[in-house]
Amino acid sequence: MSTDEYAVGATIIRLMQGVVYRESDEDTWLVLERHGGGVRDHFATIGVDVVVDDAEGYAYLRSTPVNEGDEALPRLVRRRALTYNVSLLLVLLRKRLVEFETSGSEGRLVLTTEQIVETLRVFQAESSNDARIVDQAEKTISKAAELGFLRQLRGQRDHWEVRRILKAYVDAQTLADFAARLRQYAGMVTGDE
Numbered sequence: 001m002s003t004d005e006y007a008v009g010a011t012i013i014r015l016m017q018g019v020v021y022r023e024s025d026e027d028t029w030l031v032l033e034r035h036g037g038g039v040r041d042h043f044a045t046i047g048v049d050v051v052v053d054d055a056e057g058y059a060y061l062r063s064t065p066v067n068e069g070d071e072a073l074p075r076l077v078r079r080r081a082l083t084y085n086v087s088l089l090l091v092l093l094r095k096r097l098v099e100f101e102t103s104g105s106e107g108r109l110v111l112t113t114e115q116i117v118e119t120l121r122v123f124q125a126e127s128s129n130d131a132r133i134v135d136q137a138e139k140t141i142s143k144a145a146e147l148g149f150l151r152q153l154r155g156q157r158d159h160w161e162v163r164r165i166l167k168a169y170v171d172a173q174t175l176a177d178f179a180a181r182l183r184q185y186a187g188m189v190t191g192d193e
Contacts, residue, residue: 022057
């Protein structure tokens with residue numbers, strides 16, 4: 001096996017393991033830049049697209065959309081059903097990421113556990129058990145980190161980087177739909193009083 005074949009094979013495996021970030025996996029990123037056609041061709045034969053966002057510095061796999069009349073291949077990339085709390089957190093984090101970017105801030109969005117808990121608290125049912133709310137929020141944060149949307153900073157247990165891959169999973173339309181639902185909900189609440 002040549003050096004190039006090995007590098008392409010390692011890149012294919014790395015993509016199958018999850019999202020590849022330019023900043024943390026420079027070798028894989030270089031192979032994607034140099035031999036991206038071969039990597040894409042490999043995945044195209046099994047109905048998977050390689051999505052590379054050069055501006056944000058990440059790459060991931062997604063199932064190729066099936067055209068009408070074509071026979072669909074079995075799914076390789078599983079869909080994950082998310083709980084309400086995780087879905088809510090991802091939408092709220094995406095909204096914070098938009099606000100961060102539109103404010104002209106450079107770098108990465110870092111939030112503390114306390115900030116994330118407070119963001120979620122607004123949408124939780126009123127409860128006298130504050131510890132339960134915090135525990136539930138921390139479990140939700142852990143799940144978002146497990147899915148790759150948050151990354152705990154080294155040496156700082158309560159600081160989380162919001163990963164930009166979130167932009168690929170929660171798009172502008174999802175944010176608009178969420179905002180419309182919130183307005184509808186707010187109207188229902190004020191209408192009942």
